Amino acid sequence: MTANEGFPWPDGKRAAAAITVDFDAESAMLFENPASVDYLNLMSLQWYGPRVGIFRILRVLEGRGVRGTFFVPGFTVDRWTDAVRRVHAEGHELGHHGYLHEPLYDLDERTEEEYLTRGLEAFAKAGLPAPRGFRAPKFRLTFKTPALLARHGFRYDSSLMDSDHPYALAVGPPAPAATIIELPVHWPLDDWAYYAFAPGFTPLSTIQRPESVLAAWVEELDAIADVGGCFVLTIHPFLSGRPARIRAVDRLIAHIQAREDIWLTTLGEIADHTASLELDPVVNVAPVHPYPDRLETARPATFT
């Protein structure tokens, strides 16, 4: 048994949890594989999100009286405006998730900023509030990204994986006055890792049963709560919006709510609480590569 590691949550709570929804629709597929714009089957796989899954997620959150945080690419805001407005109208938080779901690796700073501002413009055009939170598409950001977020007025990021607890993140070495809040994520808490299956687009793996995914999430949640951490679930409408899978989400929320020692809320509220603690910021410094020759010949990192 591990002990609560002492992160001070409000109202005597032992830990925190947030339900986050990455409302990608077809954006990721169009960016990764532009030819998919002509493939109706692939588009239909993604359109399940804005046509069906998003509303099923909203009904579950409403039924449980929970507010979630929805990270929305600008392209989704432009194309599925009514669905995004509905998410906002039902009281949930909207966050930034790129314009066309662009991972931020291997970009110059100007291009990275263009993606960010294009996403912000989509929210403004739809009459939606400017997001205070950011999640990098595919959780891929660079050492440059935190400073860019601070410059554009963002309060927090939720893409890094180096802690069980929220923390203050300095926007670059040397430690400056400016910080943002980091609300860390982890792959086992992302439904993508269990359900994503699109021949020709994703690596093919075994599709997991919702029952076993729920068991994994409950196991993760209880252990994170034991160390007083923050459980950040990430789901996608086109994945977890399916009938059997949404039941797993609903049962997970019921499990969280049955534990009265967990503060279940939006990432924005967790970020505000963390900021109020005035923690010493973490400064991220890129390692100096010990084999410079290898670095010079390295190709841009590619992942699937």
Ligand SMILES: [Zn+2]
């Ligand atoms: Zn995404």
